[in-house]
Structure formats: C-alpha cells, structure tokens
Amino acid sequence: MLSVDDRKTRGHQRSPSDTQAFKERTKRDALIDLETELSKISASATNPLEKEAIEQQNDGFKRLFERFLEEDGPSLNWDQIQRLPEGAIKNYDNLQDPGTEEIKQLLSKLVVVKLNGGLGTSMGCHGPKSVISVRNGLTFLDLTVQQLENLNKTYGSNVPLVLMNSFNTDDDTQKIIRKYKGIDVEIHTFNQSCYPRINKESLLPIAKHCKIHDDMESWYPPGHGDFYESFRNSGLLKLFLAQGRQYCFISNIDNLGATVDLRVLRLLLGPENTAQIEFLMEVTDKTRADVKGGTLIQYEDKLRLLEIAQVPKEHVEDFKSVKTFKYFNTNNLWIKLAAIERILGSDGLQLEIIVNNKTFENGLNVIQLETAVGAAMKNFNGACGIHVPRSRFLPVKKTSDLLLVMSNLYILRNGFLSMSPQRMFPTTPLVKLGDNHFSKVKEFLNRFPTIPDILELDHLTVSGDVTFGRKVTLKGTVIIIANQGERIDLPSGTILENKIVSGNLRILDH
Secondary structure (H helix, E strand, O other): OOOHHHHHHHHHHOOOOOHHHHHHHHHHHHHHHHHHHHHHHHHOOOOHHHHHHHHHHHHHHHHHHHHHHHOOOOOOOHHHEEOOOOOOEEEHHHOOOOOHHHHHHHHOOEEEEEEEOOEOHHHOOOOEHHHOEEEOOEEHHHHHHHHHHHHHHHHOOOOOEEEEEOOOOHHHHHHHHHHHOOOOOOEEEEEOOOEEOEEOOOOOEOOOOOOHHHOHHHEEOOOHHHHHHHHHHOOHHHHHHHOOOOEEEEEEOOEOOOOOOHHHHHHHHOOOOOOOOOEEEEEEEOOHHHOOOOEEEEEOOEEEEEOHHHOOHHHHHHHHOOOOOOEEEEEEEEEEHHHHHHHHHOOOOOOOOEEEEEEOOOOOEEEEEEOOHHHHHHHOOOOEEEEOOHHHOOEOOOHHHHHHHHOOOEEEEOOEEEEOOOOOOOOOOEEEEOHHHHOOHHHHHHHOOOOOEOOOEEEEEEEOEEEEOOOOEEEEEEEEEOOOOOEEEEOOOOEEEEEEEOOOOOEEEO
C-alpha cells in the first residue's frame, strides 16, 4: 500500500495532457472513427460502379470533415477587413451593348448553369422547386428553357443549359426534361455530391449503408460550393473546354432575374477585356429585406465573399448594416472554365465551411457541412464584383414573391420577366403574407382566385384567414388583418388604397 507521500509524488509526476494535445488526439480519433464508418458504408455497395461512386464521394466528404476539425473559431478576424479597393466593383451602367455580329461569337463561348438541387417543400410542393408553376402555367424550368431557346433562335447560337441536380431532384428532373426534346436547347445534367449527416455528439455519420433512397434523412446535398468538383467529375468541364467554351454563367434556378446578359458577356470576352477576369460576381443594392445576404469584402489583400454564418456573433449587427455593406451577392456568377480546371488541378479550392445544425423530430441533433459557390472567389485571378440593377435579382423563395411575379407588375416575353412600363417607380412593393394561411402554394392560390392589380402598391401585409375576390385593386399601403376566429372575404372588384382592414371588415384610412 502506498504512503501518503508516495501518492503525492506519483500524482505530481503524472502531469495532465495540455489542452492542445488533447484536442489533437480527439481530432485524430474522430477522423479514424469516421474513416471506419465510411468504409462500412462503401462496403454496402452491391456493384463496382456504385462502390466507385460512393468512394469518390466519401473522399470528398473526408476532406471537408478534416478541414472542419482543423478550423478553430471564426474563419476571419473582423478587425482585419479592409476597404474595397478602387475598381473592385465595376459599374453595370458603364458597359456597352455588343453589336449583332459580335453576339453570336460571344454566345459560342458561353455555358449556362442553373443550380437545381432544391425541393419545393418550404412552399408546400412535392418534387424539385424548379417545377413550381410561376406564371401562365409555366415553371422555373420552362422559363429558363424558353429564354435560351429564344436566344439561340435570335442569334443562331447554341448555348447549352446545364442543371446541377441533387439526389432529391434528379429523378423527377430527368423525367421532366424529356418534354424539351423538340426544343432548340441542348440540356445536360449532373448531380452534386451526396454526403452523410453527422451526429453532433459522436461526430459519426448517421447513415449505415449507401442505399440513399432507402434512408433519405441520413443524407444531404452539401451546398452549391460543391459545384466545382462535381462539375469536373461529371466530365462536362472537359467537354465544354474541348468545344472552345470559355465562361459559365451560374445562378439559382428560382432567380427569375438571372438571365444571360450580353453586356456582361462582352465585358468578359470583348475587345476591351485587357485585364483577365476569371470570376465575376453580380452584386446589387442591399435593402432591409436583404440584410442576411452575403457581401463582398477585401481580406488579406483578396476580394472574397463574406456570409453571415462566418461573422462573429458580436459583429452580426455590423454585418447587417446597409450603410457599412451597401451591396449583397445575387449568386449570379460568371466564371472562367479554364481557371476552374487549373485551380482544381493544383491545390484545389479552399472554401469556408458553413456548419448547418439540424434537429430531427426525435430530438437527434445533426450537422451538415456545406460550402457556397461564391466563396471560391478568392481562389481566382482578377476576381471582381459588378453592381447590377435590382432587376437582375428576382428570387421566388415564398408565396409573397410568387404574388409579385404572377401579378401585372411584370410582363412575360420569351421567358423573360420585365417590370411593366405602367409601374411609376422601379422598386417592387414589400409584400408580407401570414405563414399560417399563405405559406403553401395550394392554399395561396385558393385565397387568390386572381392576383390583384398591384401596379400602384407600395406595401401589403395580410395576416389571418383572409380570402380575396376577383379583380381586386391594391394601392399605396394596405394592411389586412383577421384576428383569430375571424374571417375576411374581400368582395370581387374591391379597390383598397392606403387602408387598414381589420377583423370585422371595417375599412379605415391609413
């Protein structure tokens, strides 16, 4: 039996591991455990092709996970953000239109990519978001194909359309694009990666096998930053470079303002392009509705995208300031194909990791490691922003956006939506529709048998059980609130200008 003195001596000799060494050991253990689990997942593949695809995805995920373990704290020091240098953001109004002869040449060097990985579940729809009907019975995908068909016919060009699908949207999209066979647009698709969700406590994948469609909850598409590697792995990057294509224009499929802009294309490929731009990000004026949108900053002498997820908590309000950060990223990007190939072939892309926390209904906490396509900006030479009109940013995220694009505020021609010349000012009205009664498309359409005339509307707020009659006109500021247990039915032909309509249909001057 040890004496008290012996125990004291032994205790002093056994110094505890320092924090850094402990962290390194736990990181190493976490990576070894992850590799073991990923090996089990790939071993569940039933044929060599499936096994090869799963292993390629596992390698990509392992690299992302390793970087996640290495990162300690915020990815930037707020005090080291620099002023944007002169010329970092170009002015769209200074660009020139190309001549007709020049246009065909420019278009021969372009590829259009639409990010098509999202589902329509947030708007109560099944399947890909791109098949939601947005105008005259036409879907996001219909409008995109129509735009490119019109471009190709008008200029005798052959601009291809590429859809980046996810495992959630690929099957449905493949069925839908068959209907475009007779249309003058070459359509390609490829799938972004599919990564396993991680248990937040154990840092292990919750997936136990590679049969993704048998266990959809365990997998996720890792954000649009995955575009670069998946595009290359699909073989499409090599194909388009062999065809002499030089730039791809990437945008979200639900942004109806993201059309091929010939002025921007001329900036990249025209005679005045002396400084080679490998990466061009469209930015537009930030409003109070966009305060969470990513913005451009200069950091460590490089232009880069700053997302709200990367901002230290104590500086979130600074980030949201419209005065400090005047512009935000529309996610309309023009990227040089040869530069993508060069960067992926050297050190690869180092994109900031966005940790997306989710909680399942059973209380399980999981994390998704994601990246953003715009975050690659700092890896490219001659990267810059371009300040574009607000009309280049017309996303449909909610039914309130759907109300705007379905209304007489916009005119639809050849798949392009443009604001009606009858609108007296170029800003769009601010529309807020209550989530409980309007968030799902089906319910929204039941409550609006026809979309009101909103040419002179500034602001609309609707809350509660409210139904609109046909041919309603809304002007100025209109607020309609049905309290719980009350219902408001606006009669057909109602005209409301600067009114507040309360629960018992009293109409007051606003």
